[in-house]
Amino acid sequence: MQETRPYLPWQLVNDFMIDVFKAYGVPEADARICADVLLESDRRGIESHGCNRFKPIYLDRIKNGTLLPVTHCEIIKETPTTVVMDAHNGMGMVAAHQMMEKLIEKAKVYGMAGGTIFNSTHYGIAGYWTTMAEKAGMIGISGTNARPSVAPTFGVEPMMGTNPLTFTMPTDEDFPFNFDCATSTIQNGKIEYYERENKPTPAGLVVTREGDTMTDSGAILKEMRKGNCALLPLGGMGEETGGYKGYGFTTIVEILSAALAGGPHTKALSGKNDDGSNKLYRLGHFFFVINPEFFMGLDTFRQTSGDILRALRDSEKAPGEERIYTAGEKEYLAWMERKDKGVPVGETIQQEFIALRDECGLDYVFPFEKNHP
Amino acid sequence: MQETRPYLPWQLVNDFMIDVFKAYGVPEADARICADVLLESDRRGIESHGCNRFKPIYLDRIKNGTLLPVTHCEIIKETPTTVVMDAHNGMGMVAAHQMMEKLIEKAKVYGMAGGTIFNSTHYGIAGYWTTMAEKAGMIGISGTNARPSVAPTFGVEPMMGTNPLTFTMPTDEDFPFNFDCATSTIQNGKIEYYERENKPTPAGLVVTREGDTMTDSGAILKEMRKGNCALLPLGGMGEETGGYKGYGFTTIVEILSAALAGGPHTKALSGKNDDGSNKLYRLGHFFFVINPEFFMGLDTFRQTSGDILRALRDSEKAPGEERIYTAGEKEYLAWMERKDKGVPVGETIQQEFIALRDECGLDYVFPFEKNHP
Numbered sequence: 243m244q245e246t247r248p249y250l251p252w253q254l255v256n257d258f259m260i261d262v263f264k265a266y267g268v269p270e271a272d273a274r275i276c277a278d279v280l281l282e283s284d285r286r287g288i289e290s291h292g293c294n295r296f297k298p299i300y301l302d303r304i305k306n307g308t309l310l311p312v313t314h315c316e317i318i319k320e321t322p323t324t325v326v327m328d329a330h331n332g333m334g335m336v337a338a339h340q341m342m343e344k345l346i347e348k349a350k351v352y353g354m355a356g357g358t359i360f361n362s363t364h365y366g367i368a369g370y371w372t373t374m375a376e377k378a379g380m381i382g383i384s385g386t387n388a389r390p391s392v393a394p395t396f397g398v399e400p401m402m403g404t405n406p407l408t409f410t411m412p413t414d415e416d417f418p419f420n421f422d423c424a425t426s427t428i429q430n431g432k433i434e435y436y437e438r439e440n441k442p443t444p445a446g447l448v449v450t451r452e453g454d455t456m457t458d459s460g461a462i463l464k465e466m467r468k469g470n471c472a473l474l475p476l477g478g479m480g481e482e483t484g485g486y487k488g489y490g491f492t493t494i495v496e497i498l499s500a501a502l503a504g505g506p507h508t509k510a511l512s513g514k515n516d517d518g519s520n521k522l523y524r525l526g527h528f529f530f531v532i533n534p535e536f537f538m539g540l541d542t543f544r545q546t547s548g549d550i551l552r553a554l555r556d557s558e559k560a561p562g563e564e565r566i567y568t569a570g571e572k573e574y575l576a577w578m579e580r581k582d583k584g585v586p587v588g589e590t591i592q593q594e595f596i597a598l599r600d601e602c603g604l605d606y607v608f609p610f611e612k613n614h615p
Numbered sequence: 616m617q618e619t620r621p622y623l624p625w626q627l628v629n630d631f632m633i634d635v636f637k638a639y640g641v642p643e644a645d646a647r648i649c650a651d652v653l654l655e656s657d658r659r660g661i662e663s664h665g666c667n668r669f670k671p672i673y674l675d676r677i678k679n680g681t682l683l684p685v686t687h688c689e690i691i692k693e694t695p696t697t698v699v700m701d702a703h704n705g706m707g708m709v710a711a712h713q714m715m716e717k718l719i720e721k722a723k724v725y726g727m728a729g730g731t732i733f734n735s736t737h738y739g740i741a742g743y744w745t746t747m748a749e750k751a752g753m754i755g756i757s758g759t760n761a762r763p764s765v766a767p768t769f770g771v772e773p774m775m776g777t778n779p780l781t782f783t784m785p786t787d788e789d790f791p792f793n794f795d796c797a798t799s800t801i802q803n804g805k806i807e808y809y810e811r812e813n814k815p816t817p818a819g820l821v822v823t824r825e826g827d828t829m830t831d832s833g834a835i836l837k838e839m840r841k842g843n844c845a846l847l848p849l850g851g852m853g854e855e856t857g858g859y860k861g862y863g864f865t866t867i868v869e870i871l872s873a874a875l876a877g878g879p880h881t882k883a884l885s886g887k888n889d890d891g892s893n894k895l896y897r898l899g900h901f902f903f904v905i906n907p908e909f910f911m912g913l914d915t916f917r918q919t920s921g922d923i924l925r926a927l928r929d930s931e932k933a934p935g936e937e938r939i940y941t942a943g944e945k946e947y948l949a950w951m952e953r954k955d956k957g958v959p960v961g962e963t964i965q966q967e968f969i970a971l972r973d974e975c976g977l978d979y980v981f982p983f984e985k986n987h988p
Contacts, residue, residue: 318911319909321726322726323696323725323726323727324727324909326910326911352696353694353695353696353697353729354696354697354725354727354728354729355727356727356905356909381871394927394930394939394941395939396932396933396936396938396939396940397930397931397932397933397936397939398931398932398933399930399931401926401930402927409867411867411870419867421863421864421866421867423859423860424860425860426857427850427856427857427860444855444856446856447856449933451931452934453933453934453936476850476857476860477800477849477850477857477861478856482817483800483817483820483851484799484849484850484861486796486942487796487797487800488857489942490794490796490942491794493794493923493924493927493941493942494794496923497919497920497923498784500923501907501915501919502907502910502911502916503910503911503915504911504912504915504916504918505919507919507922507923507926508923508926508927509926530727530905532729534874534875536692536694537697537699537731537875537876538691538699538875538876538877542874542876542877543874543875543877545877546870546873546874546880547870547874549880550869550870550874550881551866553774553880553881553882554767554770554775554866557767557770557772557774558770558771558772558824559769559770559771560769560770560771560822561825561826562826563769563770563826565769566768566769567769567859568767568866569859569862569863
């Protein structure tokens with residue numbers, strides 16, 4: 243797919259996001275973390291969680307009071323291997339960063355560590371946090387609950403979030419094993435993509451209250467907002483193709499995100515009061531870190547995981563398929579493609595960036611403006 | 616579905632299996648563990664892993680030398696939170712039992728514990744081990760690799776096992792949350808069931824070397840043995856319905872089962888040499904235990920997880936569906952139905968039990984024999 247959008251240099255977008263976050267009241271050190279999390283998503287080609295979310299998911303929420311720009315991370319309980327943190331509705335990314343730094347230090351000493359955050363907000367890609375562990379030579383596991391959009395098997399009501407269950411693990415290759423995706427078959431961002439491309443959403447991924455599958459991408463997005471349809475778990479509708487397994491994975495994340503801290507869950511995470519007004523998100527996240535040095539060592543782990551991934555890629559392809567990927571490989575390829583070019587930004591982001599610059603009184607000039615003097 | 620098979624009393628089958636295991640050289644204490652693991656599967660209604668496997672998966676393998684009846688569990692490395700164990704090709708169930716006892720004690724003191732076993736054999740239902748943690752008021756996580764039968768996304772070659780990724784978690788209900796199933800869409804046992812019922816296997820669950828889906832259940836079983844077809848990961852073929860996600864989960868289990876100990880993986884786990892002769896299985900398993908008392912406490916955990924599961928069951932059903940289940944509920948219902956009746960045993964198991972009794976010179980009389988004097 244040929245990229246037609248203009249690119250912005252990584253450093254420029256990074257600096258710009260930090261300055262805007264600061265103008266919105268986020269302390270500089272925190273703004274640096276948040277900008278890096280959003281850009282890491284773009285670096286990996288996961289555009290659903292990158293700078294496209296800068297305004298709607300973070301800045302707009304700071305403005306409407308559902309996200310506090312200054313994050314008070316309160317440690318409610320701490321042991322040599324565990325941490326429970328109250329994020330007090332501040333930046334989920336700032337809380338998660340502090341949590342992972344603590345857990346990595348604990349896992350260096352004890353081999354295993356686990357933490358949970360409650361009263362939090364959107365923490366970006368789960369894979370950012372598990373990659374912090376991987377960069378320290380450890381296995382990272384994380385997940386988060388979210389606004390209810392997924393129906394249980396045999397159900398039609400949106401009850402749970404798209405709840406990622408994310409693992410990043412060291413390898414001896416240029417990139418780690420990084421499995422970072424929703425436990426539902428599909429998530430909103432992909433349906434938005436189908437709509438933009440004027441394509442139907444494949445059958446069996448979305449269910450109406452009447453129990454039918456929906457494929458009209460525009461209609462799905464409209465009805466989703468009203469709660470009139472729900473995403474199906476990985477494996478699809480019913481039990482025959484394993485839908486109960488995806489439902490199980492989503493439930494595991496729902497439980498771990500809430501129950502270790504005793505936080506809210508399911509319908510309570512809608513972000514809306516009954517009268518339609520905004521309410522605090524109060525999300526929960528969990529994090530586990532496992533240090534291979536406490537087993538047979540990091541070198542052994544790296545070599546074995548690398549051997550497994552190479553064996554998978556080298557196995558027999560289906561006719562017509564040229565390549566078998568392993569989790570994290572496409573993200574690495576996206577980075578290779580983009581690292582010298584920058585972030586591709588479409589019309590919406592361009593307009594948002596210009597408006598934010600003007601709103602915050604900043605003096606950035608974006609390359610894409612040069613074509614429109 | 617009306618049960619037409621005769622029932623055997625739980626105690627009778629338990630005692631019988633222990634006596635046969637002993638006659639095969641398994642020490643009595645180990646035989647008790649193994650019989651309990653197999654029967655627990657029947658108690659949960661998971662007949663694919665119960666006393667139907669007693670002869671083919673355990674006794675026959677002791678006979679052909681690929682499973683040693685006396686299990687030498689050697690601790691290769693141990694830290695306050697971790698254990699690496701070499702099972703020396705003994706009974707995987709015995710090794711797993713010792714591992715979980717150690718990890719639960721560690722998690723009582725440190726909150727988190729993890730272990731891996733290599734050079735092992737079939738360890739029964741993964742949920743037995745995670746339930747040991749749950750009975751101690753903790754979260755249990757386990758998985759194992761297995762004979763390669765699952766193809767990666769865009770591939771057609773059987774490369775990985777059906778690799779369960781199992782979680783059991785405490786609740787405030789009469790039964791725990793227990794998610795215990797293969798990460799592939801379907802596993803052999805279910806295809807055998809379809810064959811017995813003269814039903815096709817649903818499309819999109821099995822792929823041929825030509826990249827086509829196969830639905831003839833008898834033909835699938837035949838071609839599977841030759842490696843001419845493979846199971847598809849949860850989410851099905853290709854990427855459109857999320858098949859790469861199931862593939863990712865299967866790979867996570869493949870890595871964790873082998874890489875923490877540096878054990879074999881993928882095609883090396885076929886159980887066959889190139890000339891078709893048997894070779895040692897050398898399976899790997901992993902185990903993690905998380906103690907909620909080191910977070911906000913077990914009572915908080917139990918209440919929150921119970922609330923989540925009740926909310927899911929109480930949510931709106933699809934038209935025509937009367938009930939929404941949560942993971943572990945059907946297993947509990949099977950036990951409620953069976954606990955006073957016993958184990959239903961079909962013709963094959965009846966014949967195996969009679970032959971084993973005679974072979975071992977035991978004097979059991981099975982109730983089903985009374986109808987055939």
